[in-house]
Amino acid sequence: xxxxxxxxxxxxxxxxxxxxxxxxxxxxxxxxxxxxxxxxxxxxxxxxxxxxxxxxxxxxxxxxxxxxxxxxxxxxxxxxxxxxxxxxxxxxxxxxxxxxxxxxxxxxxxxxxxxxxxxxxxxxxxxxxxxxxxxxxxxxxxxxxxxxxxxxxxxxxxxxxxxxxxxxxxxxxxxxxxxxxxxxxxxxxxxxxxxxxxxxxxxxxxxxxx
Numbered sequence: 001x002x003x004x005x006x007x008x009x010x011x012x013x014x015x016x017x018x019x020x021x022x023x024x025x026x027x028x029x030x031x032x033x034x035x036x037x038x039x040x041x042x043x044x045x046x047x048x049x050x051x052x053x054x055x056x057x058x059x060x061x062x063x064x065x066x067x068x069x070x071x072x073x074x075x076x077x078x079x080x081x082x083x084x085x086x087x088x089x090x091x092x093x094x095x096x097x098x099x100x101x102x103x104x105x106x107x108x109x110x111x112x113x114x115x116x117x118x119x120x121x122x123x124x125x126x127x128x129x130x131x132x133x134x135x136x137x138x139x140x141x142x143x144x145x146x147x148x149x150x151x152x153x154x155x156x157x158x159x160x161x162x163x164x165x166x167x168x169x170x171x172x173x174x175x176x177x178x179x180x181x182x183x184x185x186x187x188x189x190x191x192x193x194x195x196x197x198x199x200x201x202x203x204x205x206x207x208x209x210x
Contacts, residue, residue, distance in 0.1 A: 155200070
């Protein structure tokens, strides 16, 4: 059995998840609190299972997922996040994750979900998988038009971060973030950052209410 890795920028969450997973019998459970540390541990240890948050410092979880697929496509990844499943579960699935678990759920259910993932099952909300199994349906959520990176930049903008702060978190240049902002305004047909934020908050609340 290879090591397992928990990636979350809150040490307390890492500790809690480790406590939940320990009874499953793996004595080698590692932790990382930012994207760069996570990548280093993945390259050094090739974990069997990764429990991965999305909103991280120094690369976000969706970026890390792409790197994991390049390192070893057999690594199982469970996205463990507070972000809404409607906006992120399908993205996680398409990026190569094997499961999606929201932090609003009972954490005691994370262990059995991880067991299923290790056995080769895909564990996602039914609302995520159904549109992929059936004919395509119209998605009312305009955030679905955005790329993973555009959505990440928009979420940070809505949290009040400056271009420089976003660039530092994603390890990108200020100019690149400005380009993403321009692209977001063009795609969402708005003229100011404030309108972008208002649009995002409205859509995000709509997702949470469903």
